[in-house]
Amino acid sequence: MGFEKFGRKSFTGVTKTSKFVDLLTEGKVEGTVCKKCGAKYFPPRADCASCLSKDMDWFEMPKKGKLETFTVASYAPFGFEKDCPYTMGVVDFGELKLFARLAKELKTEDVKVGMDVTVKTLQYEDGQMSFEITKA
Numbered sequence: 001m002g003f004e005k006f007g008r009k010s011f012t013g014v015t016k017t018s019k020f021v022d023l024l025t026e027g028k029v030e031g032t033v034c035k036k037c038g039a040k041y042f043p044p045r046a047d048c049a050s051c052l053s054k055d056m057d058w059f060e061m062p063k064k065g066k067l068e069t070f071t072v073a074s075y076a077p078f079g080f081e082k083d084c085p086y087t088m089g090v091v092d093f094g095e096l097k098l099f100a101r102l103a104k105e106l107k108t109e110d111v112k113v114g115m116d117v118t119v120k121t122l123q124y125e126d127g128q129m130s131f132e133i134t135k136a
Helices: 019-025
Strands: 030-034 054-061 065-073 088-093 097-101 116-123 129-135
Touching: 019 129, 088 116, 097 129
Parallel strands: none
Antiparallel strands: 030 054, 065 088, 065 116, 088 097, 116 129
16 A cells, blocks of 8 residues: 555655555554664654664554643645644654644543543545544
8 A cells, every 4th residue: 555545635645654554554553763773753754864774663652642732723734624623732652752633532622731642543534544642
């Protein structure tokens, strides 16, 4: 499967990390880790930004993190117009952070900075794959 199945609107069909979409289809949210220096990345990278190695592997994202910040988007870029309003947030997993949309079932008034959250896969009604933040 190519990268054209990622996100609400995919702007590219080819990437060196297209396995990411296959993993999402399997219900797994994974990042990449450099086999040389151990640097971890999410979203996945094909090359290490720390040591420039191309020797990367996959790792499963942690099961629990803390919501560091969030915002409600009232406007959206091309392809996302029908989704407004939606909430996005940053999750701190300790050694790395993740930026994503919050699950629709999380009501904005119940979202609090510091709350325990996790990341899970998401399949849209048209078959596109993504990930989202939800309560841990």
